[in-house]
Amino acid sequence: MSRERVYPEEPAGPFPEPPQTFADKEEREISVVTADESDVDAVTEMYCDFDPADRAQGIPPTGETRIREWLDTIFGEGLNVVALDDDTVVGHATLVPDTANGEGDECAYELAIFVLQSHQRAGIGRKLLTTLLGYGKREGIERVWLTVERWNRAAVELYRDVGFETCGSESFELEMSLRLNG
Amino acid sequence: MKVLLGIDGSDESMKTLRKTIDRTREADDDLTVVVVPKEAAKRSQDEMATEARDLVTEAGLDLDVRVVTGDPGSTLVDIAERESFDQLAIGGGTESPMGKIRLGPITEFVLLNANVTVRLVR
Numbered sequence: 001m002s003r004e005r006v007y008p009e010e011p012a013g014p015f016p017e018p019p020q021t022f023a024d025k026e027e028r029e030i031s032v033v034t035a036d037e038s039d040v041d042a043v044t045e046m047y048c049d050f051d052p053a054d055r056a057q058g059i060p061p062t063g064e065t066r067i068r069e070w071l072d073t074i075f076g077e078g079l080n081v082v083a084l085d086d087d088t089v090v091g092h093a094t095l096v097p098d099t100a101n102g103e104g105d106e107c108a109y110e111l112a113i114f115v116l117q118s119h120q121r122a123g124i125g126r127k128l129l130t131t132l133l134g135y136g137k138r139e140g141i142e143r144v145w146l147t148v149e150r151w152n153r154a155a156v157e158l159y160r161d162v163g164f165e166t167c168g169s170e171s172f173e174l175e176m177s178l179r180l181n182g
Numbered sequence: 183m184k185v186l187l188g189i190d191g192s193d194e195s196m197k198t199l200r201k202t203i204d205r206t207r208e209a210d211d212d213l214t215v216v217v218v219p220k221e222a223a224k225r226s227q228d229e230m231a232t233e234a235r236d237l238v239t240e241a242g243l244d245l246d247v248r249v250v251t252g253d254p255g256s257t258l259v260d261i262a263e264r265e266s267f268d269q270l271a272i273g274g275g276t277e278s279p280m281g282k283i284r285l286g287p288i289t290e291f292v293l294l295n296a297n298v299t300v301r302l303v304r
Contacts, residue, residue: 057278059281059282070281073281096280099279110278112282147284171284172290
């Protein structure tokens, strides 16, 4: 995509920063914390349990080997938060730099969230999303974008609600963007 | 099988071309390669056609590599239908930084408009 992506003029927010602890709609105590390469094993386990019907545009990949390869890349380059129910990872959200298009401060970040089927519809996705954005702002990230399948109304509504605006709709997927800083 | 492959001057198209050449040899297909225009592509259409002819010759195949003008998607669909190809092959998309598969506008047009079977090469 060589087309210049459009971002909202006004920064969105404010957003909570990690760590966050809250009770979800099922009254489970969930914490959202930052994650790094030492957490890849626990995150891999979550994706091994992930229902492939909830894949979006080929991710998460299936099979432990491919899941690990994928996580190595996004944990190597990106910012990550996970949602924990006790010590089990039940959700993961990530910001991955678009290094092919600009570096450092110029770099925009692609966002994605995944919540394990057993913990969906409980408000965990929203908390993961807002806390990841708070983390991203703290780390100086300025621009964030994502793609979402247009039939995924719940996700589109959630993104819109936290401040994402549609910036591309001529494609199969909807493209949305948000400004964090500056 | 009579296969039409559409490529532009991108790296993705080079990969698509290599894979399609391999498949052509395996299946003994009758392949035609068409190089469509793309703005700001890494290689010009003529450069791409030259590279394609080199690869084809290297693979020991004797086939037609054409350079066409006009809207890429509609031109490919038009050629496929007018010349009675069995299948239209194109690149199956690029990956976002996250690893999400993204289909380009040419692929989308072909998928939604072709009356022949479409092969997405990944």
